[in-house]
Amino acid sequence: MFNKILDALTQDSSILKNADFTKCQGKELFCRYVGNHFPCERITSVSSDPIQKLLAFGFNDGKIFVGRNEFCILEHEESVHPIVRLVFEEGHGRIAAINNQNTIYIWNLNHENIKTRTIVKSDYQKSIAQKGILHIISNQSNILEAAIPNLSKWLFVSFKDSIRLLNVQNGIWSSASFQYYNESDILIQMFNPSDPSLLLFVHANGFIGILDIRKSKLHCSTIVDKRAQVACWHPSGDYIALGCEDGEIIIYKSSSLKVYAKITAEERMSAFKGETVIEFSNMKWAKSTMNTTIIIISGGCSKDFDKGIQILQFQKDNFKDITQLQYIDVSFKIIMLKC
Structure with missing residues (x-):
């Protein structure tokens, strides 16, 4: 189950074409895996390097x-606060971690101490990697979003202004640096995965815009008459x-917004056997070159919000035609799925 989720997020291969997630609905093996390898602390962020x-x-x-199958623990004596964002420098062995105190930790995953120490099922405390930290950068301003574009050494960090x-x-x-002014609270900020000079932002008042950082102007904008909870780029x-x-x-064309x-709540509910499906925890578009595109939504039904991953599968470039809509009960809440 765990590797199937990772494959859906990172793998461009035929495995997605015939992926049968219904075979993974049994939660016993997955929960045992989580219980043997993970501490009891709450997961606050997730990221992947494809x-x-x-x-x-x-x-x-x-x-x-x-x-992947075994995990190394990255820990620093100063890092005791929740990690709210993780950003890989894909393919280069570095990862940036941001905690809720707006401190950025940059780790070198190629460090010998990290590469040779992996989790032992019975005693993961002996596997802590205390070396490999490259840099620690503290900030007084609140960090809203961060991203590293492909083949780049730069971490784009967005603040309120x-x-x-x-x-x-x-x-x-x-x-x-790029300066701008916000008239209302920002709910969501996300960089375009293929072009980080384009920044999506969603305001509490329903205003949605894409900011072109290179040209220092608004690329396009629109208004939504309902409150957004999550967003993701294709x-x-x-x-x-x-x-x-x-x-x-709601699915928008990014060129014009x-x-x-649109996929209604009623259409999503068809996979939950009549139970109400409203809340979102997070949403992620899986990477695939096949004839289908998958959106993974973490969260669950109103009776037990801590359970489930919902997978919506569409015909390529035809999001109006849902070909598969499934729900996986894994009794495990993933709060954030980000690349």
């Missing part, structure tokens, strides 16, 4: 688990999916 096929989990106590660039190799801020950067408080998913398709 090149090295790695998953990273950030925990409420400041620890980070990185790996500006965007700054941090070199992940030397831990030094660039002198370049890996190509061509589409944006918005999860709203009434359970509806015109509505391309």
Whole structure:
């Protein structure tokens, strides 16, 4: 089950074409795996490296688990606060971790101490990697979003009124920055995965915009008449999916922010055998080159919000035609799925 989720997030292969998630609905093996390998602390962030096929989990106590079948623990004596964001420098063996105190930790995953120490099922405390930390950068301003574009050494960090660039190799801020002003609270900020100079932001008042950082102007905008809870970019950067408080998913074309398709809460409910499906925890577009595109939604039904992953599968570029809609009860809440 665990590897199937990772494959859906990172793998561009034929495995997605015939992936049968219904065979994974039994939760016993998955829960045993989680129980043997993970501490009791709450997971607060998740990220993946599609090149090295790695998953990273950030925990409420400041620890980070990185790996696939076995995990290495990244821990620093100063890192005792919840890890709210994890960002891989894909394929280069570095990961940036941001805690809720707006401190950025940059780890070198190629460090010998990290590579040779993996979790022992019976006693993971002996596997803690205390070396390999490259840089620690503290910030007084609240960090809203962070991303590293492909083949780049720069971590794009967005604050309430500006965007700054941090070199992940030397831990030094660039002198370049982009300043802007927000008239209302921002609910969501997300960089375009294929072009981080484009920043999606969703305001509490329903205003949605895409900011072009290079041109220092608004690329396009629209208004939504309902409150958004989550959002995600398509890996190509061509589409944006918005999860709203009434359970509806709205898909926009990113070039114009015109509505391309809608998936109602009733359509999502068909996979939950009549139970009400409203709340979103997070949403992630899986990477696939096959004829289908998968959206993974973590969260669950109103009776037990801590359970389940919902998978919506569509015909390629035809989000109005849902070909598969499934629900996996894994009794395990993933709070954030981010690349």
